[in-house]
Amino acid sequence: METNDLKLxxxxxxxxxxxxxxxxxxxxxxxxxxxRSLRERRPLRIKAGFDPTAPDIHLGHTVLLRKMKHFQxxxxxxxxxxxxxxxxxxxxxxRSVTRKPMTREEINRNAETYxxxxxxxxxxxxxxxxxxxxxxxxxxSFEIITLTxxxxxxRLLERDDFALRLKxxxxxxxxxxLYPLMQAYDSVALRADVELGGTDQKFNLxxxxxxxxxxxQEPQIVITMPLLEGLDGVxxxxxxxxxYVGITEPPKEIYGKIMxxxxxxxxxxxxxxxxxxxDQIEAWRKEAEAGRINPRDLKARLAWLIVADFxxxxxxxxxxxxxxxxxxxxxxxxEMNEIAISFLSAEKEELSLNIVDLLVNYRLAPSRSEAKRLxxxxxxxxxxxxxxxxxxxxxxxxxxxxxxxLGKKKxxxxxxxx
RNA sequence: GGGCAGGUACCAAAGUGGCCAAAUGGGGCGGGCUGUAAACCCGCUGGGGAAACCCUUCGGAGGUUCGAAUCCUUCCCUGCCCA
Numbered sequence: 001m002e003t004n005d006l007k008l009x010x011x012x013x014x015x016x017x018x019x020x021x022x023x024x025x026x027x028x029x030x031x032x033x034x035x036r037s038l039r040e041r042r043p044l045r046i047k048a049g050f051d052p053t054a055p056d057i058h059l060g061h062t063v064l065l066r067k068m069k070h071f072q073x074x075x076x077x078x079x080x081x082x083x084x085x086x087x088x089x090x091x092x093x094x095r096s097v098t099r100k101p102m103t104r105e106e107i108n109r110n111a112e113t114y115x116x117x118x119x120x121x122x123x124x125x126x127x128x129x130x131x132x133x134x135x136x137x138x139x140x141s142f143e144i145i146t147l148t149x150x151x152x153x154x155r156l157l158e159r160d161d162f163a164l165r166l167k168x169x170x171x172x173x174x175x176x177x178l179y180p181l182m183q184a185y186d187s188v189a190l191r192a193d194v195e196l197g198g199t200d201q202k203f204n205l206x207x208x209x210x211x212x213x214x215x216x217q218e219p220q221i222v223i224t225m226p227l228l229e230g231l232d233g234v235x236x237x238x239x240x241x242x243x244y245v246g247i248t249e250p251p252k253e254i255y256g257k258i259m260x261x262x263x264x265x266x267x268x269x270x271x272x273x274x275x276x277x278x279d280q281i282e283a284w285r286k287e288a289e290a291g292r293i294n295p296r297d298l299k300a301r302l303a304w305l306i307v308a309d310f311x312x313x314x315x316x317x318x319x320x321x322x323x324x325x326x327x328x329x330x331x332x333x334x335e336m337n338e339i340a341i342s343f344l345s346a347e348k349e350e351l352s353l354n355i356v357d358l359l360v361n362y363r364l365a366p367s368r369s370e371a372k373r374l375x376x377x378x379x380x381x382x383x384x385x386x387x388x389x390x391x392x393x394x395x396x397x398x399x400x401x402x403x404x405x406l407g408k409k410k411x412x413x414x415x416x417x418x
Numbered sequence: 419g420g421g422c423a424g425g426u427a428c429c430a431a432a433g434u435g436g437c438c439a440a441a442u443g444g445g446g447c448g449g450g451c452u453g454u455a456a457a458c459c460c461g462c463u464g465g466g467g468a469a470a471c472c473c474u475u476c477g478g479a480g481g482u483u484c485g486a487a488u489c490c491u492u493c494c495c496u497g498c499c500c501a
Contacts, residue, residue: 012441096488120494132423168497169424169496169498170496170497171495171496171497188491233456241445256454259455260455261453261455261456262455263456264456265456266455282495295454295455295456296455297453299453299455323454326454327454367464367465367466368465368466369463369465369467370447370463373447373448373462373463374447374448375459376432376448377448377461378448378449379447379448380448380451390468391468407447407448408447408448409454
């Protein structure tokens, strides 16, 4: 093939890959390597690491996964690396409580969950799933020391979060500063051409370059992706902060969560989570600002798109209809969690249940105090009637079924079973 | 190894013998407004109790006291300075 053709094709790939990235270190290298890959008909090896402790994939992860998918689309080799080694030794970087080391079984189970989820985006045929314990687990202490000798403490402490912690008088465990080196060694073991990560990973990714060089390898190209803000619009999306949308959540959950985000965040989500072109998003933003378009409708469209991504169009339609019925027309959801209420034979005379007992016994409230609080504050309603008395008894003798609503969003169907 | 400063609720942070289930802010929850927006406003936020009130909590364990988050002893943990 002509050199010029190769250059052109590489350029094409490059442009496709660049879309949505924050930074590529560095661009010329990537371009050159793409070209070589085409010339030698050898796919690039793309690495992205994931923590085995949180097998719940949320929209934040999908930003990265989409980029991995892009590489797959171009025929490159994508390695989904599960950082099980950290899991085995117990990564303390939550820092409030020492995390329990995970067992092999737990990790395997989580890995399996990952597999089921990532293939909603990645191509199962083309994805290599690997575990870093495969090489990190068998390093000898001599090899570890040799590895650490290749870097300096000052360089490791440069990292922003360490610098901040140091300044703030917070503890830093020795294993924590070792962590970037371990991750870097993953790149050596895998001979990675490219490593993908969130912008918060930049430091670790760059250490990878240095360490690969030390091991006589060509340094990997580092590509950082933006971190998706969570539903609160401030913190990054994470499970521990509870501001996330899991991709396995039911359609109406996803839809509802997206509808609750702020308008500015909506445009951000459009940008990072859909294939809508940037100028189109920009145009919508202007229309909305000018009042020519209702932001609500844009948001509904976004919610639909995201649900459709993971559940298909039909489910997305259904979620949209359901949402309108429940929240715009203040109706009842089509399906709700059903709670089977059974009476002991001794209670059969009564066939009624105190509201507080119900909330606590069926684990709808964590404690009686909490249940009473909820009632006193007007957050409980039965068949459309607000319950204000904590001594209220739900009567099951006349009708076997009641609709219970807690707060604005939680509906339950209480069904008496005999 | 020596010196110093700390450890309080989900988080941050006040409180230094009774008025402390513990100020304040954040978060969370509920209500109002609305587009289930966001922002904003109001309320709640250890457990039990209808309430009075009772029980369990301020790093752990002991002790002093009528009474301890607060004083003493000891242990554990963290940071800073010196070596």
